[in-house]
Amino acid sequence: MDLLRSNPMYRYLMILGICANAGLQGWTALFTNYAKEIVGVNGFQIGVSQAVREIPGFLSFIAIFLLLLLKEHRLSAWSVILLGIGTAFTGIFTSFSGLLVTTFVMSIGFHFFETTNKSLTVQYFNTTESPVVFARMRGYTALANIVVGFVIWLLSFILPYMFTFLLLGILISFSGISMLFSNPVKKEIPHQHRKLLVKRKYWLFYVLNFLAGTRRQIFTVFAIFLLVERYNLGLRVVTGIYVINYALTYFLNPQISNALNKYGERIVLSLESASLIVLFLGYAFISNVWVVVGLFIMDSIFFNFSIGLNTYLQKTADPEDLGPSTAVGFTINHISAVIIPVFGGALWMLNWRLPFLVGTGFAILSLYFIQMLTTGYHEKRAFSLSAGGR
Numbered sequence: 498m499d500l501l502r503s504n505p506m507y508r509y510l511m512i513l514g515i516c517a518n519a520g521l522q523g524w525t526a527l528f529t530n531y532a533k534e535i536v537g538v539n540g541f542q543i544g545v546s547q548a549v550r551e552i553p554g555f556l557s558f559i560a561i562f563l564l565l566l567l568k569e570h571r572l573s574a575w576s577v578i579l580l581g582i583g584t585a586f587t588g589i590f591t592s593f594s595g596l597l598v599t600t601f602v603m604s605i606g607f608h609f610f611e612t613t614n615k616s617l618t619v620q621y622f623n624t625t626e627s628p629v630v631f632a633r634m635r636g637y638t639a640l641a642n643i644v645v646g647f648v649i650w651l652l653s654f655i656l657p658y659m660f661t662f663l664l665l666g667i668l669i670s671f672s673g674i675s676m677l678f679s680n681p682v683k684k685e686i687p688h689q690h691r692k693l694l695v696k697r698k699y700w701l702f703y704v705l706n707f708l709a710g711t712r713r714q715i716f717t718v719f720a721i722f723l724l725v726e727r728y729n730l731g732l733r734v735v736t737g738i739y740v741i742n743y744a745l746t747y748f749l750n751p752q753i754s755n756a757l758n759k760y761g762e763r764i765v766l767s768l769e770s771a772s773l774i775v776l777f778l779g780y781a782f783i784s785n786v787w788v789v790v791g792l793f794i795m796d797s798i799f800f801n802f803s804i805g806l807n808t809y810l811q812k813t814a815d816p817e818d819l820g821p822s823t824a825v826g827f828t829i830n831h832i833s834a835v836i837i838p839v840f841g842g843a844l845w846m847l848n849w850r851l852p853f854l855v856g857t858g859f860a861i862l863s864l865y866f867i868q869m870l871t872t873g874y875h876e877k878r879a880f881s882l883s884a885g886g887r
Contacts, residue, residue, distance in 0.1 A: 501630065505681035506621045509570060510614055514634045516672035517577045517610050519641040523665045524584050524603060525717070526649055526739050529725045530732040531588070531658045536596050540726065540849070544842020547718040549597045551710075551838065554608040554831030558824050563609075570682060573613040577673030580606030585666025588659030612827050616820045619811040625758060627811055631804040632754030639746035646740040653732050694821040701869055702810050705766075706826040708863040709803055710833035712773060715856035716796050718838050719845065720780060724793065727849060728786040738790060742797035753801055762805040762812075763870040769802035770864035774857055781853040809870060 501507045532538045532546065563572055583603025590599055622630050645665075652661045695703075724730045724738070756765050772795070779792045806826070814822050844851035 501622070501626060501633075504621065505679075506570075506617060507630065509676065509679055509681035510573075510617060510630070511634060511637060512672065513573055513577050513610065513676055514614055515638050515641045516669055517580055517607060517614075518634075518638040519645050520577075520580055520584060520665060520669035521603075521607050522638075522642045522739065522743070523645045523649060524587065524662070525721075526646060526736050527658060527661060527665075527732070528587075529721050530735060531662075532596060533725055535591055535658055536593055538593065538596075540722065540845035541842040542593060543722055544718065544838040544840075544845065546593075546596055546600055547714065547838035547842075548835050550600045550604045551714075551831050551834035552601065553605040554611075555828055555835050557608050557612040557831065558828045560609050560612045561821060561824050568682065569613050569617060570680075571677065573610050573617070574673045574676040574679075576606045576610035576613065577676070578606070578670045579603075579673075580610065581666045581668070581670030581673060582606070583666070584669055585663050587666075588657070588662035608827075608831070612824050615807055615827065616823045619807060619819050619823060624808065624812050628754040628757040628804065628808050629751075631807060632750040632801075635801055635804070636747045636750035639743040639750070642743035643740050643747070646736050646743060650733055650736045650740075653736070694818055695825055696818070696822075699810070699814065699818075699822055699826075701866065702806070702813075702822070702826055703829050704866055705806055705809075705863065706830040707833050708859055708866065709806060710830040711837050711856065711859040712770075712863065713800070713803075713830075714834055714837040714841065715777060715852060715859075716800055719841055719852045719856075720793050720796060722845075723780060723849070724786075724790065728789065730786075738793065742794055745794065745798055746801055749798060750801055753804065757805055757808055761870075762809040763867060765802055766805045766867045766870070767864060769799045769805075770860050770867055772799050773860035774864070777853045777857040777860060781850040781857075813871075 529543070532543060538546065560572060567575070580603055583599050583601070583606060587596070587599040587603065590596065618630050619627055649661060652664075656664075721735070725735065730738075753765070776792050776796050776799075780789065783789055783792070807823070810822060810826065811819065841852035841855065844855065
C-alpha cells in the first residue's frame with residue numbers, strides 16, 4: 498500500500514480532499530449556531546436551508562458535461578475554490594435569503610468536488626487500493642478537522658462569526674488555486690463515457706444511494722439541530738463534540754477499510770444500518786443530553802461506513818461505466834437529501850421526534866436491501882471520466 502504514495506493522483510486527491518472536507522466541516526461546525534443565534538432560523542427553516550445545500554448534489558451529473566470543457570482534475574480544483582468563496586461570504590449576509598444563497602454557492606463547490614473525487618479514486622486505484630484511499634482521506638481529513646475545530650474554538654473567544662467564516666473561506670480557496678498548477682494525470686488512462694448512464698443492472702446501487710441520502714440528512718441536519726435547539730449546546734461545546742468525532746474517525750478509518758477488504762460490503766453496511774435503528778430511536782426517546790451526545794458520536798463513526806457503496810460499485814460495474822455511474826449514484830443520493838430536510842423540518846414543527854422515527858424506518862429498509870449485495874469480486878482497470886478539455 499506504500500506504493501500509493503508514489504501515485505501523483507494520490508497526493509493530488511489527498512490535498513484537495515483534506516482541504517475541501519476540512520473546510521466543509523468547519524462551515525458545518527459554525528453553521529447551526531450561526532443560523533440560530535444570528536439569523537434566527539426555526540426548525541422548518543433549518544430544513545429548507547439544508548435542502549438548498551443538497552440541490553447541487555442533485556445536479557452533480559452536470560459535472561459530466563463540464564468535462565467537455567475542463568479536465569476532471571482541474572474541475573476538482575475549481576470546485577474547491579468555489580467552496581471557499583461560498584464559505585467566505587456566509588457570515589456577511591445575515592438574512593435568511595442571504596444564508597440560502599451562500600449555502601448554495603458553497604455546496605456547488607463541495608458536491609462537484611466530491612463527484613470528481615470519487616470518480617478519480619475508483620478509476621486510478623484498483624479494488625484493493627480504493628478502500629484504503631477512501632479511508633485514508635477520511636482519516637487525514639479528520640486529523641485536519643481536529644485542528645480546524647480547535648482553531649474555531651479559539652476564534653470563538655475573539656472573533657465574530659463573520660470573520661471566522663471569511664478566514665476559513667480564504668484558506669480553502671487558496672488551497673484550490675495552488676492545485677491548479679499540478680498535473681497528476683496518467684496519459685495511458687483511457688477515456689470513459691461522457692453521458693449519463695442509468696442501467697437496470699445497477700438498480701441496487703441506486704436504491705442504496707437513495708436510502709443513504711436519507712440517513713445522511715438525519716445525522717447532518719436533525720441530530721446536530723437537536724443538540725443546539727433542544728439541549729441549547731453552544732458553539733464551543735458543539736465544536737468540542739466535532740473534535741472528538743474527528744479524532745475517532747482518524748483512528749478508526751483504517752479499520753473500516755480493512756473490514757471492507759476482509760469481510761466485504763454486505764457485512765460492513767449491514768452493521769451500519771442495524772446500528773442506525775438503535776441510534777435514531779435513541780435520539781427520539783432518550784432525554785439525557787450527554788447520552789444523546791454519545792449517540793451523536795457513535796453516529797459519526799458509522800457515517801464513515803458509507804465508503805462501502807463506492808467500493809461495491811467498483812467491484813461490480815463495467816470499467817467504462819465507473820465514472821458516469823458514480824455521478825448518477827451521487828445524484829440519486831441527493832434526491833432524498835433535497836426532500837428529507839424540508840419534509841423533516843415540517844415534521845419537526847409538529848413533533849421533534851418524528852424525523853428520527855422516519856429515519857428509523859429508512860434504516861430498516863436499507864438493512865433489507867443491503868442483504869441483496871453480492872460483489873462478484875474482480876480486478877478493474879483504471880479509466881478516466883474526462884475526455885478532453887484543458
